[in-house]
Amino acid sequence: MRKETIAVHGGYNNKEGWGTMNVPVAQTTAYAFRDAEHAANLFALKELGSIYSRLTNPTTDVLEQRFAQLEGGAAAICVASGQSAIFYAVANVAEAGDNVLISDKLYGGAVTLLTYTLKRFGISTKVFKSADASDLEEQIDENTKAIFFESLSNPQIAIADVEKIVEIAKRNGVLTICDNTVASAALFNPIKWGVDVVVHSTSKYTNGQGSAIGGIIVERDGLAEFFKENSKRYYHFVEPDVSYHGLVYVDVPLPNFCLRIRLNLLRDIGACQSPHNSWLLLQTIETLGIRMEKHSNSALTVAKFLEANPKVKSVNYPGLESSPYYEKAQKYFKDGKASGLISFEVADFETAKKVIDSAKLFSVVVNIGDSKSLIVHPASTTHSQMTESELKDAGINPTTIRLSIGLEDPQDLIEDLEQALS
Numbered sequence: 001m002r003k004e005t006i007a008v009h010g011g012y013n014n015k016e017g018w019g020t021m022n023v024p025v026a027q028t029t030a031y032a033f034r035d036a037e038h039a040a041n042l043f044a045l046k047e048l049g050s051i052y053s054r055l056t057n058p059t060t061d062v063l064e065q066r067f068a069q070l071e072g073g074a075a076a077i078c079v080a081s082g083q084s085a086i087f088y089a090v091a092n093v094a095e096a097g098d099n100v101l102i103s104d105k106l107y108g109g110a111v112t113l114l115t116y117t118l119k120r121f122g123i124s125t126k127v128f129k130s131a132d133a134s135d136l137e138e139q140i141d142e143n144t145k146a147i148f149f150e151s152l153s154n155p156q157i158a159i160a161d162v163e164k165i166v167e168i169a170k171r172n173g174v175l176t177i178c179d180n181t182v183a184s185a186a187l188f189n190p191i192k193w194g195v196d197v198v199v200h201s202t203s204k205y206t207n208g209q210g211s212a213i214g215g216i217i218v219e220r221d222g223l224a225e226f227f228k229e230n231s232k233r234y235y236h237f238v239e240p241d242v243s244y245h246g247l248v249y250v251d252v253p254l255p256n257f258c259l260r261i262r263l264n265l266l267r268d269i270g271a272c273q274s275p276h277n278s279w280l281l282l283q284t285i286e287t288l289g290i291r292m293e294k295h296s297n298s299a300l301t302v303a304k305f306l307e308a309n310p311k312v313k314s315v316n317y318p319g320l321e322s323s324p325y326y327e328k329a330q331k332y333f334k335d336g337k338a339s340g341l342i343s344f345e346v347a348d349f350e351t352a353k354k355v356i357d358s359a360k361l362f363s364v365v366v367n368i369g370d371s372k373s374l375i376v377h378p379a380s381t382t383h384s385q386m387t388e389s390e391l392k393d394a395g396i397n398p399t400t401i402r403l404s405i406g407l408e409d410p411q412d413l414i415e416d417l418e419q420a421l422s
């Protein structure tokens, strides 16, 4: 099936089970077992089925299957938020004494989680340049458990050299984890380019209406083989799990990465997705493809307007030919569509604040991927805790304004920006 068909039908057969056209919400905490043997079989993985909604839920299961198919993966697991998706993906392979290589162009929450919070658990990070991965290989050592990067980064709107990162990771037997939130599963599929694990904040474009927080982790087919080949680095998957009656993950004929998160991290840490949020995401994922096309087309129209406006010093949008990321957008993204984020520079800090305050249609919001257009001044809000040099490294100037282009008529957005800039 093609992606727009998967988005509507994937993971659900209305001729079986519920028989409803719309997937119902299984708003339940627990499940009744047929008898003692049924319960024992479920715990022993001899039979698959729901035990408790922290671990699995039938509504969430449909979303997981649908999302895995959309990303071209073998399996997916929903979790409470994008942040918990990143935490689980990394904690599934790394522990005290290990390190993770992280891109220099990342979401602020990912930076604080990976750099500061994981450090308290003994996991350290080293930063590499994602634009060309020129300093990636030299930083890999025997304790490196993952390479983490964003395909299209938020807020820098930079595109990683996915091919080069994957090539280096494969040569060294290190797992790659790609945050594909901003590009979305509709425009880009990291697994098709050889990435091992994909994470998303489904709170953004997947939801598309700013109505639910969620996260998801998708794994490629064949990770059990990868873990066996690199058994020293990924010994958790080849040695018995004493916390799960000696289970050896690579011996289980189920996608290993998500299985271990479910049986281990979701069981113990418990940041699971609510069934109601899974249901909301099943509604919105149906329109992901057409929404991403519209977000991208409108963003390109607005970016071209900004580029031609004398009050604007520069515009960063990967769909513009002037962008250093233009070629990567053409190479990686569906029809070269570059999603809905734009950033631009005005003359000074005061002008930036005036533009924010004068915009009427744009809401001043620190979110992205909503159907409503959003505007933010990172230096005085999302990135106000950073020092001047950290801001510079993150590519944020005091004069940077970021837009998340929604689904309004782009002409109305242009008129609003025109008056705000005048």
Ligand SMILES: *Cc1c(COP(=O)(O)O)cnc(C)c1O
Pocket (backbone or CB within 6 Å): 081, 082, 083, 084, 107, 109, 110, 150, 153, 154, 179, 181, 182, 200, 201, 202, 203, 204, 213, 214, 215, 368
């Ligand atoms: C928002 C975001 C996250 C965090 O997701 P939440 O659902 O807010 O926890 C992670 N990565 C990227 C790229 C994001 O934009």
